[in-house]
Amino acid sequence: MRTEVSFATSADGTRIAWSRHGTGPPLVRVGTWLTHLDHDWASPVWRHWLEGLGRQFTVVRYDDRGSGLSDRAPTEYSLSAWVADLAAVVEAARLRSFTLLGMSQGGAVAVEYARAHPERVTSLVLWGAYGQGALARGATSEEAEERDVRSRMIKVGWGRADPVFRRVFTSTFIPGASEAQMRWFDELQRKSMSPEAALASSHARALLDVTSSAREVSARTLVLHADGDRAVPFEQGRLLAGLIPGARFVPLHSQNHILLGDEPAWPEFLDEVMTFVGGARSRGAGAGLTAREVEVLRLVAHGCSNDEIGTHLSVSTRTVERHLSNIYARLGLTGKSARAAAAARLSELERGPVRA
Numbered sequence: 001m002r003t004e005v006s007f008a009t010s011a012d013g014t015r016i017a018w019s020r021h022g023t024g025p026p027l028v029r030v031g032t033w034l035t036h037l038d039h040d041w042a043s044p045v046w047r048h049w050l051e052g053l054g055r056q057f058t059v060v061r062y063d064d065r066g067s068g069l070s071d072r073a074p075t076e077y078s079l080s081a082w083v084a085d086l087a088a089v090v091e092a093a094r095l096r097s098f099t100l101l102g103m104s105q106g107g108a109v110a111v112e113y114a115r116a117h118p119e120r121v122t123s124l125v126l127w128g129a130y131g132q133g134a135l136a137r138g139a140t141s142e143e144a145e146e147r148d149v150r151s152r153m154i155k156v157g158w159g160r161a162d163p164v165f166r167r168v169f170t171s172t173f174i175p176g177a178s179e180a181q182m183r184w185f186d187e188l189q190r191k192s193m194s195p196e197a198a199l200a201s202s203h204a205r206a207l208l209d210v211t212s213s214a215r216e217v218s219a220r221t222l223v224l225h226a227d228g229d230r231a232v233p234f235e236q237g238r239l240l241a242g243l244i245p246g247a248r249f250v251p252l253h254s255q256n257h258i259l260l261g262d263e264p265a266w267p268e269f270l271d272e273v274m275t276f277v278g279g280a281r282s283r284g285a286g287a288g289l290t291a292r293e294v295e296v297l298r299l300v301a302h303g304c305s306n307d308e309i310g311t312h313l314s315v316s317t318r319t320v321e322r323h324l325s326n327i328y329a330r331l332g333l334t335g336k337s338a339r340a341a342a343a344a345r346l347s348e349l350e351r352g353p354v355r356a
Helices: 047-054 079-092 107-118 141-157 164-175 180-192 195-204 234-244 267-279 291-301 306-313 315-329 336-346
Strands: 005-009 015-022 026-029 058-062 098-103 121-127 218-226 247-252
Touching: 005 079, 015 047, 015 079, 026 079, 026 141, 047 058, 058 079, 058 164, 079 141, 098 107, 107 121, 121 267, 141 164, 164 180, 180 306, 218 234, 218 267, 234 247, 247 267, 267 291, 267 315, 291 306, 291 336, 306 315, 315 336
Parallel strands: 026 058, 026 098, 098 121, 121 218, 218 247
Antiparallel strands: 005 015, 015 058
């Protein structure tokens, strides 16, 4: 796919490359390192993210300062600079309100922006995010030593043709990847950032702490985190969900920091996001059911068990159970007869409009 790239100028003059694709309500993905607006479309690691989100949303994404097609040598890496970059892209894209997706290091930026601009952020989605960087968590001496070793590896090996040093980072981010996916990610590191930029950005992110800001976020918030994430501790996801008022926390079973397209957690992630944001639209459900909830109800009416529905929709049984709970609540049904009663109302519901 041909990428049309535009540029926004941040508060300190840094030019930020951004692009837009897909159809549907706007979703802004906060910039992180290890992306490239153009190369990501050919990526076995990122392409399914672009395609999956683009089917439901108009996705606005941008390369982080110092990486990808953005200016490679900015004067500053800091929370205020990253928030200013996001604000510049939002203004350039002329967005009044939108869903904000903060992944990994971008989660802290998303939290700070959502706190400062509650009128813009209709829904906040955080994936693999942290409220405290590695140096703000009170690291043990062993953890501090490990971080020092990683910094030395960035300095010495990031720019080399031989990916042996970069493979350490690749194995942390996507340990479940194939060799082809790992090789691509090895090379992305070298293409996306210089060793100097990677080191400066990494150090600045390690100092981040948005725990105070998280308490002031008023946007509807969904926090998702892989239970085996090796790059960002699972507890950091729980921490953010506990700090943000009313946030919903969803653990997904994966060891990958970046979900891969062939693992079960990927469609579960999409389903959780679409349901939360209300991005899926089709005909049906006068009681305010989402398109996916109607789909679940159809399978119930055909006599499918929860396990069978999960297999058909490529989601977990737990996700199916959550959909059914939502359906029963919206239809005002309780007790052992709720399942049968909901299925019996299917034809009536499909004559009305579906909830966005």
